[in-house]
Amino acid sequence: MKAAKSGLLILAMLAGMAGCSRSDSQRLKRDAKETGEAVRQTATDAAEATRRSAQEAADKARAETPGAIDATKKAAQETSEKVRKAADKAAQEAKEAADKAKQKVKDSTNKSN
Numbered sequence: 001m002k003a004a005k006s007g008l009l010i011l012a013m014l015a016g017m018a019g020c021s022r023s024d025s026q027r028l029k030r031d032a033k034e035t036g037e038a039v040r041q042t043a044t045d046a047a048e049a050t051r052r053s054a055q056e057a058a059d060k061a062r063a064e065t066p067g068a069i070d071a072t073k074k075a076a077q078e079t080s081e082k083v084r085k086a087a088d089k090a091a092q093e094a095k096e097a098a099d100k101a102k103q104k105v106k107d108s109t110n111k112s113n
Helices: 002-112
Strands: none
Touching: none
């Protein structure tokens, strides 16, 4: 009888261990599932944040582009105007110098005669 009681006790302990093991296994399985879901949600949140940041950067770049184009056009117009004025001034100075040279030639011709 003592052997039977010992056998039953061993069976009860094994059943208890098996129960704990199964319970632990289920708990681990549940924890792993929850962890997987949390990781997936974190990855989804990170991807969404990255997408939003990229969209904001693209929107900002689009908003600034017309201003940059306008500034470039204005700078080109101003430069063109300055170059034209400088060319006009140089042409006027060259004409005045040529007129003075003609006058000197005319004056020296008149003195010779």
